[in-house]
Amino acid sequence: MECNEQLNRSIRWADAVVIVFSITDCKSYELINHLHQHVRHLHPDNRVPIVIVANKADLLHLKQVEPQHGLQLANMLGCTFYEVSVSENYIDVCNAFQVLCKEISKHQTTSTPEKRKNSLIPRPKSPNMQDLKRRFKQVLSAKVRTATSV
Numbered sequence: 001m002e003c004n005e006q007l008n009r010s011i012r013w014a015d016a017v018v019i020v021f022s023i024t025d026c027k028s029y030e031l032i033n034h035l036h037q038h039v040r041h042l043h044p045d046n047r048v049p050i051v052i053v054a055n056k057a058d059l060l061h062l063k064q065v066e067p068q069h070g071l072q073l074a075n076m077l078g079c080t081f082y083e084v085s086v087s088e089n090y091i092d093v094c095n096a097f098q099v100l101c102k103e104i105s106k107h108q109t110t111s112t113p114e115k116r117k118n119s120l121i122p123r124p125k126s127p128n129m130q131d132l133k134r135r136f137k138q139v140l141s142a143k144v145r146t147a148t149s150v
């Protein structure tokens with residue numbers, strides 16, 4: 001796995017990190033430990049909460065990783081764990097982010113206030129923004145095509 005400088009800037013800037021793996025892809029699970037170490041390396045003060053999310057929980061027939069293993073690993077690394085299906089249940093996703101936001105605000109009230117205003121680290125551009133825009137347009141045009149053909 002290659003962590004380029006742009007990704008590192010995003011990690012340094014972040015108030016929290018969400019590491020997502022797919023239960024249908026054991027390689028994505030195997031990267032968690034490495035990613036976790038990398039985030040901790042860039043945030044040695046241990047203040048940035050890291051959440052581990054097992055995605056694609058609906059694809060049980062393609063399962064390569066037991067969600068239980070995700071939970072065990074998260075416990076070992078001191079992270080919160082969620083199992084979600086982004087495509088089937090956005091409420092679990094919202095819940096994970098809400099809990100994370102609460103955790104961040106708890107951290108920020110006990111640490112340096114005004115971090116953002118005085119931050120020397122400018123908000124980096126999302127590494128995949130162009131790609132996201134392109135994919136968003138693709139999905140939209142596919143939906144329009146489907147709607148017109150029905």
Ligand SMILES: Nc1nc2c(ncn2[C@@H]2O[C@H](COP(=O)(O)OP(=O)(O)OP(=O)(O)O)[C@@H](O)[C@H]2O)c(=O)[nH]1
Pocket residue numbers: 022055056057058059084085086087088
């Ligand atoms: N069934 C199901 N499909 C999902 C879920 N999350 C993402 N997908 C699908 O997985 C595919 C890849 O999703 P992307 O958002 O492109 O994510 P990615 O990081 O490129 O992930 P991968 O291609 O899976 O490595 C897309 O077709 C998504 O619709 C999920 O929870 N359930």
